[in-house]
Every structure is written in C-alpha cells, then in structure tokens.
Amino acid sequence: MQQNHLPTPLARAAMRVIPASVLQRMIDALMRGMRQSHPRLFSNLERLDAAVVRIEPSDLPHNFTLAFGHGETSLTVTSSKDSVCSARLKGKLAALLDLLEGRIDGDMMFFSRSIEITGDTSVMVALRNTIDREEINLLDDVTALFGPFARPARHVASLIDKVGQRMKERIQEINEERSPDAQPAKAECDAMRAEVQALKTRLAKLEVRRQRTEVSSQ
Amino acid sequence: MTPSYLELVCPAGTPASLRAAIDAGADTVYCGFRNCTNARNYPGLNFDQDELVEGIAYAHERGRKVLVAINTFPRAGDEKPWHQAVDNAAEARADAIILADIGVLDYATRHQPSMRRHLSVQASAANALSIAFYRDHFDVKRVVLPRVLSVEDVAALIKETGMETEVFAFGSVGPMSEGRCFLSSYMTGLSPTSEGVCAPASHVAYKEDGDCIKSCLGCVTLNKFSKGEPAPYPTPCKGRYVTHGQASYLFEEPIGLNAIDILPQLKAAGVTALKIEGRQRSRAYVAEVVGAFRKALDGLAQGNTESSTNDLKNIAEGGRETFGAYKKGWR
Numbered sequence: 329m330q331q332n333h334l335p336t337p338l339a340r341a342a343m344r345v346i347p348a349s350v351l352q353r354m355i356d357a358l359m360r361g362m363r364q365s366h367p368r369l370f371s372n373l374e375r376l377d378a379a380v381v382r383i384e385p386s387d388l389p390h391n392f393t394l395a396f397g398h399g400e401t402s403l404t405v406t407s408s409k410d411s412v413c414s415a416r417l418k419g420k421l422a423a424l425l426d427l428l429e430g431r432i433d434g435d436m437m438f439f440s441r442s443i444e445i446t447g448d449t450s451v452m453v454a455l456r457n458t459i460d461r462e463e464i465n466l467l468d469d470v471t472a473l474f475g476p477f478a479r480p481a482r483h484v485a486s487l488i489d490k491v492g493q494r495m496k497e498r499i500q501e502i503n504e505e506r507s508p509d510a511q512p513a514k515a516e517c518d519a520m521r522a523e524v525q526a527l528k529t530r531l532a533k534l535e536v537r538r539q540r541t542e543v544s545s546q
Numbered sequence: 547m548t549p550s551y552l553e554l555v556c557p558a559g560t561p562a563s564l565r566a567a568i569d570a571g572a573d574t575v576y577c578g579f580r581n582c583t584n585a586r587n588y589p590g591l592n593f594d595q596d597e598l599v600e601g602i603a604y605a606h607e608r609g610r611k612v613l614v615a616i617n618t619f620p621r622a623g624d625e626k627p628w629h630q631a632v633d634n635a636a637e638a639r640a641d642a643i644i645l646a647d648i649g650v651l652d653y654a655t656r657h658q659p660s661m662r663r664h665l666s667v668q669a670s671a672a673n674a675l676s677i678a679f680y681r682d683h684f685d686v687k688r689v690v691l692p693r694v695l696s697v698e699d700v701a702a703l704i705k706e707t708g709m710e711t712e713v714f715a716f717g718s719v720g721p722m723s724e725g726r727c728f729l730s731s732y733m734t735g736l737s738p739t740s741e742g743v744c745a746p747a748s749h750v751a752y753k754e755d756g757d758c759i760k761s762c763l764g765c766v767t768l769n770k771f772s773k774g775e776p777a778p779y780p781t782p783c784k785g786r787y788v789t790h791g792q793a794s795y796l797f798e799e800p801i802g803l804n805a806i807d808i809l810p811q812l813k814a815a816g817v818t819a820l821k822i823e824g825r826q827r828s829r830a831y832v833a834e835v836v837g838a839f840r841k842a843l844d845g846l847a848q849g850n851t852e853s854s855t856n857d858l859k860n861i862a863e864g865g866r867e868t869f870g871a872y873k874k875g876w877r
Contacts, residue, residue: 408765433830433831435827440776443775445752449751449780450748454590457589
C-alpha cells in the first residue's frame, strides 16, 4: 500500500541527529514549498493577530518557534526553553504531526493530556483552527522538496517505515514472550485506576452532602 | 447510503470540516458566520460568505443540506450584523437558518419568508407553550430541544406540539439554561448569549503549578489536575470547586453526552433529527463521530437492532460518556 503519511519514527530519527543549522535550512525550504502548495493557510495565518508559539516536541532535542500574524509567518529551530512566547505547545512528535495533518482531534489530545498547552489560549485556539481548515499532507510537502525524485523519495520513506514497523512489532512480540502477563495486567491496572477515581469523586460528593446535612440539621 | 433512520445533523467549524462531515455520511451540516451572530465565535473558526457558498454547493451536489446558525442575541441598537447574516444565508441558498432571538426571528419571517426557520437550542424552548409560541408567531418548522429533557419528556412534547424536533445525540452536557450561563458572564464580563462562547479563549489560561496544571477563566481557578488525569473543558460548569474543604465537580463532571445506544427510543419518541455537537472541534472529530453515527443509523435502517459498537468514549470530554437527561437515573 502507498505510504500516506510522513513516517514519524523516520522523521524523529532524522531530527534527532541533524544539527540545528541544517534542520533550519530544511525547514526554510519546506516552508517555501508549503507557501506554494498551501497559499490559503499562509494568508490565513498572516491575517491573525501577531503571536509567537513555542513548540516543544518532548522526544526531540530541538524546540521550534512559530511566529505568525501581521503579514508574516516563520518557523525557527531553537534549543532554548526560555525565549519569550505567547503560548507553548508540548507533546510527542507523533502527536504534534497528527495535529498538523488533522488526523486526530486536538481536544481529545488535550483531555487525555497527550498535549499540554500553556500561555495565551486564544493564540493556540486561533492557530489550531487555522491549521485545521487546511488539508495538509506533510509527506507530500516533504517529498516535493526532492523535485523530480519525489516519487522515489516517497517509496524509500515507505520502505523505511515498513521496516521500522516490523522491527517495532517484533520487539513487542519479544517483550510479550518475556512477560506474557504484562499487557493484561496494565489494562487491568488502568481500569482499576479509573474505578478508584470515580469512587473518589463519589465519596467527595457524599462527604459534601453529609456536611450540608449536618449544617442544615444544626 | 440507505434512507436515514433519523436525520443526522453534523457540525462544521471550517470548510474542511464540512467536507469531512458530508464525506462521513452527514445528511445535514450546520455552520455559522465568522462573527458575533454565531454561538461558536472562536478565533480562526467559521465561514465567510464565499466559503459558505462553496460549502453549500459541495453539500447540494451530494444531495445533502446546510443549515446556518445565527443563534446569538443582538445587542440593543446593533441588530445589523444579525439581519445581514439572515440575508447572507438566504443569498447563499442555505436550506434553513437556526435562530434564537425573537427579533431576528421576526426579521427573518418578514424579510426572508421563504427561508425555513429552525429554533436554536439557545432559545431554551423546553415546554409546549414556549414551542407553540415560536411555531405560531414565526412559523418555525423545527425546534432543537435543550439537553434537559428525558426521552419520555421529548415524546410528550412532540405529541403535544406536533413539531419537528432535533435532539442532541453527541457532545457536551451542562447544567445551565442553554447558552445563558451567568457564571461565565460574571467571570469574564462577556455574555455567552451575545458573544457566542461560554469560555472565551481570550480569558482562558493554563498555568503550570509544580507537576500539575491549573486552568483559569478570568481570575478564577477552575481546576487543577495532575499528570495523566483527564482534563475537562475550562468552563465554569466543569470547574472543580472547594466546599467544606473538599474539591469536587459540584455542577457537572467532565463527561460527554452520547445517545448512540438509545437511537431506537429516540425514534420511537418521534424525534426527526439528531444533532452532533462540536463546531469548535477538529475535522478528525467530525469524521469519527459522524462515521460512527452513520454506521449505527444505517444498521438500524436495515433492521439491525443489535447495539452498534460504540468506540467514541475516547473522543468524549473526560473520556467518559452519559445519556445525560435522556435517562434521569437520579429520579
């Protein structure tokens, strides 16, 4: 089957080893390409109020600064966590790429705490909605950088992803063979944790009701 | 697609979501303009006139409908945006407009008489007298019922008024009179009924507090949750407040409404349409929820009364689901 999405393990592995200066040049090229392929996205971003969002992939050594609004859009690689920004978005690279490509609901990721947002929420809401308006496929945009070699590049990416998947599955199998009870135990543990949480809430409510009854009977 | 068991009315906050909803099997999509006339007036969301025209064309080419929600309440002396929105929806050839305010209903009745009018949930019409008033004075064809009624209440209302009804099937639950949260007005100084949002993003802040995150609306801390603990929306009704030394969800727990398992009961009650909430959510959410309901409705239309697989828990607020007021278990 044709690979449809940028393989996250491949992207993560590449971004872990590529020096920031080289990564920046690649990002500049990607942004130039995306400006051509998604002109509406850029005009919508540039119509927003000026803001700076720091994107912190928790499994990468780099952070990114996305500045948009007032007619400009830029994405910069940074290693600093202290630069001034309007808002911060933190999560694993896979989660961030899913968000960018509209594959997963941002609210769901927020409910489950797969992503964390701090700072000016209106900036993040505007950014999220503006990106979600556009149907982005990062694999198309990245492979387009290879010009006439876009198709072979896509094929190679697909092969690497398949090998990576197979390796991941095999490692999982080996782990399960070593510890056959690990998975059911974890699921059971999660269910019990949820049940304990629900019981705690009920208990708190009952306690409040008890205290109210006590107060009203005095 | 088989004839719909119940009309599936789905949200679209962006043109991409509209296409996602139609492609996933929505019979009807509802959306709104990018301004104060829309009860989901979030930054970066909603449609301009050209996008609405394109969206309606996309839906009509596939035999589906588009409704335009103009469901906030005009500010005194500043009715023009609402009147303009009614005229723009008519010009774009929307299939109906969803209205809440009697002034806007009056304007639409007089200036766009051929435009079908639905009564928004924001009007909070939850009894026969109220519904009959809108039906008789503004020729409203459909009422969107507030999420405070049991299935039996819904059936009785339909029987008494003879009105076409749309009920919420998936989305949020809240204890307040729909869209009129005075707590939100108090905390933010902005009225949900005229500004269109109950927790304006401009007033929401998430702050790190050690290993925890605090969510705040205005200067009020609504919640504090630790790592791994599900987070609710930062709305006053989902706040965790401290009373008698105990922090608890006093009004409403973080939980989502899901009526997918009681669709036959809603059909038997006489309901015409199911509303999926979530114009402020992503197109991924729209595709997933609409797809699940489409599958369930098609199954029921083919006589499959077995409960469909419900995989929507993860996408619901707080990762938990309820039938809400449809089944009032506390009674």
